[in-house]
Amino acid sequence: MGLLKHLRLNPALKAQLDLLHADVHADSSKLAILFWLRAYTILALERNTVSIGWAKLSGFVSRTARDFGVNGLDHAPGRALLTDYAICQVTPIGGGAPVTDAAQLRALDLGRSYQIELRTAFQLDLARVHEWVVETWNGLIENDKPNALAGILARWAPVGQSGLLPALIEAQELEGWLSRETLAAIAQGLQVPLSQAYGVADFYAHLYTQPVGKTIIRVCDDVPCYLAGSADVLHRAKNMLWVRDGETTEDGRFTLEVVPCLGHCDRAPVALFGQTLHTQLTPEKMAALLRGET
Numbered sequence: 001m002g003l004l005k006h007l008r009l010n011p012a013l014k015a016q017l018d019l020l021h022a023d024v025h026a027d028s029s030k031l032a033i034l035f036w037l038r039a040y041t042i043l044a045l046e047r048n049t050v051s052i053g054w055a056k057l058s059g060f061v062s063r064t065a066r067d068f069g070v071n072g073l074d075h076a077p078g079r080a081l082l083t084d085y086a087i088c089q090v091t092p093i094g095g096g097a098p099v100t101d102a103a104q105l106r107a108l109d110l111g112r113s114y115q116i117e118l119r120t121a122f123q124l125d126l127a128r129v130h131e132w133v134v135e136t137w138n139g140l141i142e143n144d145k146p147n148a149l150a151g152i153l154a155r156w157a158p159v160g161q162s163g164l165l166p167a168l169i170e171a172q173e174l175e176g177w178l179s180r181e182t183l184a185a186i187a188q189g190l191q192v193p194l195s196q197a198y199g200v201a202d203f204y205a206h207l208y209t210q211p212v213g214k215t216i217i218r219v220c221d222d223v224p225c226y227l228a229g230s231a232d233v234l235h236r237a238k239n240m241l242w243v244r245d246g247e248t249t250e251d252g253r254f255t256l257e258v259v260p261c262l263g264h265c266d267r268a269p270v271a272l273f274g275q276t277l278h279t280q281l282t283p284e285k286m287a288a289l290l291r292g293e294t
């Protein structure tokens, strides 16, 4: 993320994010707190709302927490996000005043009755918080790549061949693609032939054995999206990026892909920018997204 985007953050919010950043750097066990914030912004942007039920968020964390030994079943980091940093608040499901006081937050039985959201003054900054989290998260992964790969191998080596696909998926999250060195390390760690690791990586469309752009844009062109105008949206993206399907821009920022149904046909046409879903796209909206205006 460029300096300008940092400057556009609410200063009080930026101070809290800087504090979290410093804490995570000083104590790697706090990475799980950043993971919860990451999960929150992903869900909030996907659902186009700032409020996410605690049960929904903890379910998402438990399904996705796989890197760096983050324990997805442990709610303590999620609670620490609420109590140790003035970034988020909770509101009772069904209405009620937001709770921001740390002592009150500590005592709350979050259970199924509360939803988490950015503090009221920060809610317009949701997309920028997401950008900050993604950049911070990716930077930490980049710095800790050898350990992260070792962790993945330690997790999947005991199950051998049947751990090949999940190991490849997790390893790809480290660099965005699977280099020959990474494939060789996985093959060796799981004791499968390198050719088999390549075979699986080549078979699955979402696994890459060549470098891809920092952000992969996946534009759906299945029938409902096509009928809603996906061809025009795609045309605008290709013209602005100067790439064809499957190609990466010269500056390495974007890879453009055409994909089948993404499961959001009711809000067609849709596209994914990385993990962020954008719906009811028009060529103008796509252009604004590519210019970083939304």
Ligand code: FES
Pocket: 220, 221, 222, 223, 224, 225, 226, 260, 261, 262, 263, 264, 265, 268, 269, 270
């Ligand atoms: S057809 Fe595009 S999301 Fe289903």
